[in-house]
Amino acid sequence: MSLCKNLFVYGSLCSDEVLQVLINRVPRSSRAVLRDFHRYRLKERSYPAVAQKPGASVEGKVLFDISDAEKKVLDNFEDVEYEATPADVELVDSAPQPPVAATVYVWRSDPELLYGTWSYAEFEQASLPSFLAMCRGFANGLHQRIPL
Numbered sequence: 203m204s205l206c207k208n209l210f211v212y213g214s215l216c217s218d219e220v221l222q223v224l225i226n227r228v229p230r231s232s233r234a235v236l237r238d239f240h241r242y243r244l245k246e247r248s249y250p251a252v253a254q255k256p257g258a259s260v261e262g263k264v265l266f267d268i269s270d271a272e273k274k275v276l277d278n279f280e281d282v283e284y285e286a287t288p289a290d291v292e293l294v295d296s297a298p299q300p301p302v303a304a305t306v307y308v309w310r311s312d313p314e315l316l317y318g319t320w321s322y323a324e325f326e327q328a329s330l331p332s333f334l335a336m337c338r339g340f341a342n343g344l345h346q347r348i349p350l
Contacts, residue, residue: 208304209276210234210291212241212262213250214333216322221265223337224279225272229265233294236260236306242316248329250320251284251309264291264304273305278344279337283311 214220218228240255241262252260268276277286287308290301309316325333 206288206303206305207267208302209265209268209273210236210262210289210304210306211265212236212252212260212306213320213322214248214325215265215276216263217326217330219330219334220337223334223341225268225275229267229272231263231265232296234262234264234291234302234304235294236262236289236291239306239308241320242309243318243320245315245317247315248325248333250325251311251316252306253309253313253316261294262291264293264302275341275344276307279340280307284308285310 209215215224221228236252237259238254238256239252239260240258241250241252241260244251280286284307286305289304289306291304291306292301293299
């Protein structure tokens with residue numbers, strides 16, 4: 203069972219194309235900020251990770267109403283290096299309101315792999331086509347085991 207039906211995304215899952223490939227739809231979303239975390243580059247990888255860093259913030263978006271089957275697909279996609287963690291995020295696209303509960307995939311693997319600051323614009327320009335091809339291969343195998 204999922205921690206929450208809302209998912210805060212901050213990296214490759216911000217791409218509508220990636221979501222369409224992985225879960226066969228683009229969920230309703232809103233821009234959001236996760237406080238006291240930083241979005242790092244990962245050595246030799248095109249995708250990022252977040253880890254706690256007091257005073258920092260990560261811009262991303264909240265995907266609303268993620269089904270249990272979709273959450274299973276995304277849990278498998280994020281693999282064991284990330285931990286699905288509950289968090290409160292602030293919505294950016296609306297008038298001030300209380301934080302929204304969401305799940306975020308937080309890096310739990312080797313901290314030595316983290317460095318700098320990851321940029322979605324750089325990812326989109328340099329890596330998105332090859333990343334989408336990898337996602338298609340992943341999704342084709344996984345959807346046979348986890349139907350959406």
